[in-house]
Each structure stands twice: as C-alpha cells, then as structure tokens.
Amino acid sequence: MPIQLILFVTIRDANIKTARTNIEEALQVTSEIFFSSLSQRRDSLLSKVRALSSDYAFKPAAHTNEHQTVLSTLLSYQSRVNADVMLLLTMDGQIIADTLHPKTTATEFYLPNLVELAMNSEYGEADIIDFIDNKPYILVAVPLFSPEPSHWIIMGFLINDEFSKKLQQTTKSQVSILYGALNENWRQLSTTLNDNNKILSESALVAQPWSFESSFDLVLKENSYVSIILPIRKSNNYFYIALLQRSLDKALAPYQKLHLIVASVFCIALLILILGGFFIARQISKPITILTNGAQKIEQGHYDLDIKVPQKDELGQLANQFNSMAKGLAERAKVRSLLGKVVSSAIAEQLINKGVELGGEERQTTILFSDIRNFTSMCESHTPKEVILLLNQLLTRLTASIDYNHGVVDKYIGDAVMALFGVPVADNNQANNAVLAALMMQQELTVINKELSGNNFPEIGLGIGINTDKVLAGNMGSNTRLNYTVIGDGVNLSSRLEGLTKFYGVSILVSETTQSHCNCIIFREIDTVRVKGKIQGITVYQPLGARNEIDESQLYKIKLFHDMLKNYKQQQWEMALNILNTLDNIQSEHLYKVYIQRIEKLKKRNSDINWDGIYTHEQK
Amino acid sequence: MKINIIFYFFVIIFSCNLYAANLNITVVNQKQQVIENAVIYINEAIPNLTKNSVIIDQLDKEFIPYVTVVQKGSSVNFPNNDEIRHQVYSFSKAKQFEIPLYNGKSSDPIIFNNTGSIAMACNIHDWMSAYIYVVDTDKFVITDKSGNGIIKNIPNGSYEILVWHPKLKGNVKTTAQQVTILNKDNNLDFQITQKPMMKAWRAPRSTNRRGY
DSSP states (O other): OHHHHHHHHHHHHHHHHHHHHHHHHHHHHHHHHHHHHHHHHHHHHHHHHHHHHTOTTHHHHHHHOOHHHHHHHHHHHHHHHTOSEEEEEETTSBEEEESSSTTOOSSBOSOHHHHHHHHTSTTSOEEEEEEETTEEEEEEEEEEESSSEEEEEEEEEEOSHHHHHHHHHHHOSEEEEEEEOTTSOOEEEEEOSOHHHHHHHHHHHHHSOOOTTSOEEEEOSSOEEEEEEEEEEEETTEEEEEEEEEEHHHHHHHHHHHHHHHHHHHHHHHHHHHHHHHHHHHHHHHHHHHHHHHHHHHHTTOOOOOOOOOOOSHHHHHHHHHHHHHHHHHHHHHHHHHHHHHSOHHHHHHHHHHOOOBEEEEEEEEEEEEEEETHHHHHHHSOHHHHHHHHHHHHHHHHHHHHHTTOEEEEEETTEEEEEESSSSOOTTHHHHHHHHHHHHHHHHHHHHHHHHHTTOOOOEEEEEEEEEEEEEEEEEOSSSEEEEEESHHHHHHHHHHHHHHHHTOSEEEEHHHHHTOSSEEEEEEEEEEOTTOOSOEEEEEEEEEGGGOOHHHHHHHHHHHHHHHHHHTTOHHHHHHHHHHHHHHSOOHHHHHHHHHHHHHHHSOOOTTOOOOEEOOOO | OHHHHHHHHHHHHHHHTTTEEEEEEEEEOTTSOBOSSOEEEEOOOOTTOOOOEEEOEEETTEEESSEEEEETTOEEEOOBOSSSOEEEEEEOSSOEEEEEEEOBSOSSOEEOOSOEEEEEEESSOTTOEEEEEEESOSOEEEOOTTSEEEEEEEESEEEEEEEEOTTBOSOGGGGOEEEEEOSSOEEEEEEOOBOOOOOOOOSOOOOOOOOO
16 A cells, blocks of 8 residues: 555656656757747848848839838838838938838937948848837848948837747747846746736746756746746847746646546555455454354363354365364363263373373372162162162262362272272372261261151161272273273272271271371271281271361260270270270260170180280171 | 151051050959959040940849940940840939830940949849949950959050949049059059948848847
C-alpha cells in the first residue's frame, strides 16, 4: 500500500514535472516562432512600403513635394494597407507630410534616429519601435527611389492588444509587450492577458527575478504561468520585451484526468486490499480460532472433538490431522483410564511412562492384605447380583482409602485386597501410610456397616495384615500378559498377619518392621509369633490410631496389656492373669480371652527355662 | 612639285598638332579605386554646339549604356529592344520626362536643353536605371573600366576640368581642377568622393535578423 501511495505521488510529481518541461520546451520553440513571426511582420511591413516606393503613381505625387497632395496620397495608401501612421520625408529628414499630424510640414522629423539607421544600412531601410505621442509604434523607413533615393517613406503600426493577439495566434501563448529598464517598473504596451492578470504583470516582473530567454514561473492574479521573456529591442538602457506565457493549469488539465484515474485505481485497490485482507484473515483466523478452541478442549481432557474446517488447503489438512490427533489422544486416554481401572493409577502411569518391561527390582515395600470376614456366609443368603453390587461398593470405598494414603491396589482376590505402599513410586513414609490406610479402611467399614444394617445385611468384619520388607517388585508374567506385582517372603507374612487377626480378635495386625517405621501411631503389642515356615519369631502389633487420637484411658489399658506381656514373657502367670482379668473387667476383648486360655494351659506345664515366649501358629 | 611641298607641310603641321594637345585623365575614389563611368568635361560653354541624336538602348531589361553624355540641345532616342514594354521616366531637375509604356521605337526623341545629371529609370523594372549627363561642350570623355579617359584635341589654353559620377558626393565644383594646355599632352588625376549608394530593393531577401 505505501508503495502504491509513493507511486501515486511520484506519478503526480513526474506529471507536473513533465507538464512543466513540456511547457518550457514549448516556450523555447515558441520563442523561435515569436521571433520568426516578428520578422515576418517586419518583412510584411517593409514589403508594403517597398511596394509603395515602386508605385509609379506615388512617385510623381511625391515629387510634387506638395504638402496636401502628399498627405492625401499617404492617407489613401495608409487606409489601403491598414497602417496607423505614414510620413514622407525629404532625404535630409524634413517632413513633407505626416498622417498623424496633418498640419505638420517642413519641419524636422521627430524620430531622426530612424532615418539615420536607414541611411547607414545597405538597402536604406530601417525599423524601430518608438513612441509617437506616447503611443508605441513599429516603424519602418524605406527610401523612395525615383530612381535615385529622393524621399523617405515612413510607415508605422501601433503596438496594441490587437498586435499581441496576432502574435498569440501563431505562438499559441499569451503575449505581452512591455517597455522599460531592468529593475524598474515595466510599462505594458500590449497584452493578451485578461484584465485581472493584466494588472499584475507589470509589477510582477519587478518582484520576480528573471533573465532573458529562460523560463520561470510567474504567478498573476488568476493563473500561474510558465513564462519566458524575450528581448525585442534595446535602445539606450531601455528594452522592449515580449513576455510569452503558458498556463501551467491548462497544461496540467490532461494530467489532472490521469491523477483522477490513478487516484481511483488507488482507492479501488485499497478497497480490494481491505476486503481481500479481511477475507484472507477470515480464511485463516477462523480455522485457527476453531483449532485453538479444540486445543483448549484437549488440554481440558475433552477428546471427543470433530473440528470442521471446510477448506481444502493446509488449514483444512491441519484440522483433519487435529481430529486424528484428538482421536489418538482419546484412545490413549481411554487406555489409560482402563489401565487405571485394571491396575492402579500409579502403576498405569508407570506403565505408560516407562514402558512395559518384564523384570523387576528389589524394593522396600509395605504390603497390605485385607479380607472381609463372613463374606462367604453372606453370599449364601443373598443373590449373586446383590453380592457383586455390595462387593463392588465395598472394594471401591476400601480402594479409595488406599489411594488416599498413596497406596496402590495390586490385585483383588475375591473379597480380598492386596495393596502396596512404596512401589512403584518410592515413598519414605510407606509404613505410616499403610497403617493409616488400614485405620481409614476400618473407619470406612464402620460407616458401611451402619448403611448395611439398614438394608438387612449382617455386620461385616475386615481383617488387615501389614508387613514391610524388601521384596521383588516389577512386571511379572509372560511376554503377552503380565502384571505389576511384588513377590517374596514379606508378601506371605503380611498375608499371614491378616489371617492372624481373626485369631487374636483384632482388626489389624502389623509386623514389627512396619511398626518400627511408624512414629506417629500408637500400637499395642499383641504377641511374638512364629508363623508357618519361619523359625524367627516376629512381634506383631495392633495399630490403634494416631498419637493425638488416643485418650488416657486407652493408653492406660495399653500400658496394662504391655505389663501383662512382660509378666507373661517372664512366666509370671498369676500376675499376667490378674492384669488380664482386670482388663477384661474394664472391657472384654477376645484377645484377653486368648491369653487367659493360653496362660491357663501354660500354668499346667512345668516352668521351662528355654521357653522363649514365642507362640507358634501352625495354621496357615 | 610645289603642290607636293605644301601638302607635306600641312601634313607635318597637323600631325605635330602644334596648337592643341590631349588630356589623359585617371579618376579614383577616396579608396584609390579606379572609377568607371565618370564623366570628365571641360567647363567651358561652346556656343552653337552641335545637336546630336543619341541612342540609349533598352536590352535585356537594362539601359545601355549606363552613363551617356549628351551635348546640350541634343535629342535621345530610347528604342526598346526587349519584347516587353518599358516605361522610362525621370524626375531629375535637368529634365523630367515620362515615356508611357511602349515597345519598339519610342514615338518622340527627348530633347535635353538643360545641363546637369538626369537619373532615369523604368517604372516597371526597379533595377533598370541609367544616367544622362548634359554638357554644353564637346570636350568630354567617360572613363573606361580602368578609370582612364582621354579628352583629345584641346586647344591651347587654360581650362577648368570637372568630373561627375552617379555616386559623386557633393558638387562637381568641389573636385574641379584647372589645367593649362600648351602644345603638350597633359596627365590629370582626379580623386572624387563617392557617396554610399543605397541599393534599390530588387527581390525578396531572406533575413535572419531578429526584430519585429
């Protein structure tokens, strides 16, 4: 656009320049025409006088030298050739007759230099511009040969507007004839300028610097003219000059038309540009807006896009690619979502990000096993549909507790849940998190039981075993089908611990390893046991809650129980029994009964120095 | 025998020209250029001068000759040898005349009774001009191309010699010379001043002169 604007201005300038150059050139040519025209006029004037000088009727008339005869002859001839003045002089410059001054005779001619010029010229002819009675005339002098030069015939034409008009016809320019000296006011003798411009031309020549025969701008009242000044005659310090002028406005008229056309083209081009730009912007911006919105939707997780860009260009292709991408992303998200349902979301993430590789690594892991008590019996009294609905509800809420505490569900085994803490994402607080999850699961169960009691379901119990150990964690299975899971003794132990909860009548049992990693939870030591397949005894604990959640009476009861265990381990049966009975009196527990029965059995035995206080569980 | 002696005596007398002599004249202008067509004559009127009849031809639109000296009282015929007509005129003081358009032989000869120069021309052909100079003597000559002329057989005596020329500036008297002829040929040099002669305009001239 700026280029077009520059072009327009350049063309305009060039046009004005061209117009000016054309006028200047035309004026130069006109100058020649002007001089040639003047020359012709002079020759024509001379010819008229020459013709008279050869007129053999005129000769005898002249030779009468009679004032009236000559005067009437001159007047007659003057009207014949349309001259403005005629004189007949004697050879020594005495007026015989003068048509401007009919009474004058036998006096010196008032323009002696004309005669002098003629006398000194080869053919006895001369021409001048001079004033008679303050009026400018072109005057010629030609001798009358009869056959020797006997008289001077003088003929003159007035320089008036008519004179300029005749020159205008040949020069096609405004013609003014002025008289004056340089740097003085000029007197306009004749002009073709209109009255308004006429007034100014005299003074304008003083104000405006100019030189002969070179063009310049002359601003008159109404018009601006490219002008040129030609010297016609010089007498002393006074000049007769011709001012030739051509109107710049007139010369520019055809260019004005061109300007109009160029300006129109410019405007139309601008309009097309704006509309085109708008259209193109729409063609580009609209699909881009659609694509941007699509991208935002994808960012927000809405993959069900169908971006419609009807164009068949690159943007159309991009939109198609975008749809394909969204479809791909949707599929991936679906896979991820499914994966998250089939495996835990953390494992799914691990699978997606790290890829699926067979194999594993030894990792410190806390394994949580939970099992619903009495589920089998409940199955019998309800329809499978009801059972599955209940199981799904139960598992969903239990899983939520696990998720909440950064655990991952490894698998569901019927009504049992195996959950992992510390894999695949390492977790320094894994033991604590696992215990908190177990506690939360128990709380959740309380809520569930309240809900179930309303629906005619029996109360449900939940046993949870937790162990922390180094186990092998990774993808296990075959090339085509595998599971992320953990294997090792530690896994078995946690399963055993879950099984022992029923024995001790507690809901949660954790191994000593797990207990040792939990700082903020109050535990009750339950027993030291030797599980099947293990020689080493393991102390098992029951988590009771976060340190700040346990009140004084509970702490007291825990302390009493721990005292009891101390006595028990020292085989102080009576003391132990006393404490147990005290505790049982405060609040009966199955655990107390387990110990009371166990101590009653031990009392019947003799005391054994090798007794290590470890209780061996035979059952699985 | 006697007759023979007398005869030889006269022959000798006349051949020696003991009582007369010739005048050899050369005319130059102010630029020392020799002047042709200058009329040299003795300013001494001779009574009962022979009246001649002179012819000035018009041939090829020119007068022939250019300068003619005519003894006072003589007549001049202007026969027209061109196929076209001419109109001969003069406004000179010595003789003003006009012969209307004619061809062939003009009707009447023109008689010149006054001395002086007569400039004549053709009214139709501007360039045709010729001069007649009327003198009241028979002692005159017109210079040739080399500016020389001889006035022969001037009797012994003292004379005023005058020179006239169509371009002579001023009066013939200004260059008058006195000469005494005594049985001996004399040489006389004249220097006259010529006025610049305006050329009559003949044919359209091309002009590059600037002016109106």
